[in-house]
Amino acid sequence: LKIFSSRRLQMSSNIRMEEIRFLTKQLFKSSIKGIEKVEIKSAFNILAFNIIMKMLTGNRYFEDDDLNSDETRHRLDDIKQTFSPSRQVGLGGFPFLRWCTFREARQMKKLYRKRDLFLKAMIDARRNIRSSSSIIHGERRSIIIDTMLSLQELEPEFYTDDIIKGMIMTLLTAGTDTSAVTMEWAMSLLLNHPTVLDKVKTELDCKIGHQRLVEEPDLSDLPYLRAIVNETLRLFPAAPLLVAHESSDDCSIGGYDVRGGTMLLVNAWAIHRDAKVWEDPTSFRPERFEGGEGEACRFIPFGLGRRGCPGAGLANRVMGLALAALVQCFEWQRVGEVEVDMSEGKGLTMPKAQPLEAMCRARNSMIKVLSEL
Numbered sequence: 528l529k530i531f532s533s534r535r536l537q538m539s540s541n542i543r544m545e546e547i548r549f550l551t552k553q554l555f556k557s558s559i560k561g562i563e564k565v566e567i568k569s570a571f572n573i574l575a576f577n578i579i580m581k582m583l584t585g586n587r588y589f590e591d592d593d594l595n596s597d598e599t600r601h602r603l604d605d606i607k608q609t610f611s612p613s614r615q616v617g618l619g620g621f622p623f624l625r626w627c628t629f630r631e632a633r634q635m636k637k638l639y640r641k642r643d644l645f646l647k648a649m650i651d652a653r654r655n656i657r658s659s660s661s662i663i664h665g666e667r668r669s670i671i672i673d674t675m676l677s678l679q680e681l682e683p684e685f686y687t688d689d690i691i692k693g694m695i696m697t698l699l700t701a702g703t704d705t706s707a708v709t710m711e712w713a714m715s716l717l718l719n720h721p722t723v724l725d726k727v728k729t730e731l732d733c734k735i736g737h738q739r740l741v742e743e744p745d746l747s748d749l750p751y752l753r754a755i756v757n758e759t760l761r762l763f764p765a766a767p768l769l770v771a772h773e774s775s776d777d778c779s780i781g782g783y784d785v786r787g788g789t790m791l792l793v794n795a796w797a798i799h800r801d802a803k804v805w806e807d808p809t810s811f812r813p814e815r816f817e818g819g820e821g822e823a824c825r826f827i828p829f830g831l832g833r834r835g836c837p838g839a840g841l842a843n844r845v846m847g848l849a850l851a852a853l854v855q856c857f858e859w860q861r862v863g864e865v866e867v868d869m870s871e872g873k874g875l876t877m878p879k880a881q882p883l884e885a886m887c888r889a890r891n892s893m894i895k896v897l898s899e900l
């Protein structure tokens with residue numbers, strides 16, 4: 528509640544808007560001379576990390592202006608390796624992963640130590656800033672680590688540094704790759720379905736126009752954009768098996784007796800493509816969400832109930848805003864004649880097998896807005 532309530536999200540909306548402006552400015556710089564090839568995967572990863580890091584600490588993680596510089600690539604590889612969700616599961620998550628070689632265990636230990644130092648440095652930096660000033664300004668109140676340190680002052684025995692480190696790590700692992708991967712799938716689907724791309728562009732042109740950049744409050748007035756995000760999450764859920772659950776007690780569900788301590792993996796990917804509950808399930812048809820078709824138990828990209836994803840609201844804002852800005856400001860084309868390869872790669876968040884590249888050019892109607900960013 529302290530981190531994800533609508534009010535808290537509202538307080539950090541300027542952070543997301545700043546990062547969207549940063550991304551569009553970078554893309555404008557790269558494509559100012561005409562149509563240019565851009566590596567969208569890294570751009571989305573950088574956006575997702577910068578937003579979460581800024582919400583956590585007040586500072587973005589990638590300061591470099593150039594999305595393609597060696598420094599940026601190096602930092603991106605490093606942080607992805609350190610906070611990859613696959614490594615998060617590690618030794619303790621699934622029982623079958625508890626078996627690993629001595630060498631793997633040593634590597635894992637090294638990684639945990641690196642993470643620990645990284646997280647400690649983040650907390651110490653905020654603690655120092657807080658102790659050097661007694662006034663908490665408006666902006667600081669929206670910084671997540673500051674919120675956690677305030678809770679620590681109230682309940683020190685519960686909010687220990689280790690608990691805070693665990694929370695930060697969960698936010699970094701659960702909240703970055705998932706959104707970045709979904710945005711990449713969405714852009715890939717749009718490139719392979721130009722009529723859908725044209726339709727959402729028309730929605731943006733009609734509702735927002737060409738005199739300003741799309742903003743977070745506009746999202747509620749963009750139902751077709753929302754339908755595209757949902758249809759992407761249906762076909763390519765970033766947590767295809769949700770997160771492992773365990774029954775705390777014996778229970779009976781749908782006629783099955785389940786013992787306490789049973790691990791439950793829900794195959795959301797299969798439910799989302801089940802022909803018994805979805806018409807033409809493998810087709811990309813955002814229109815199916817326009818009439819509210821997607822609700823209830825068959826559409827569960829964020830899980831359900833008490834342990835459902837607390838970051839769903841944040842993710843929908845980030846993904847909606849980023850896609851809206853990219854479509855509003857730029858013309859997009861595939862790199863060649865061939866359709867974008869939609870094969871699924873390996874990894875817990877179901878990434879694309881091939882990182883997405885696309886041709887990008889600033890829209891003439893948006894040059895004025897882009898030049899003023």
Ligand code: HEM
Pocket residue numbers: 579697698699701702703705706709764765766769770771772827828829830831833834835836837838839841842
């Ligand atoms: C497209 C983006 C995202 C998807 C598809 C997604 C999906 C999920 C799913 C399926 C779960 C498990 C739910 C269950 O087992 O019932 C989960 C848990 C979680 N997610 Fe997300 N998530 C996304 C973005 C985010 C973001 C942006 C954050 C926060 C910064 C976040 C934070 C969390 C946390 C903390 C949990 C664990 C909750 C718990 O254990 O109670 N997620 N997410």
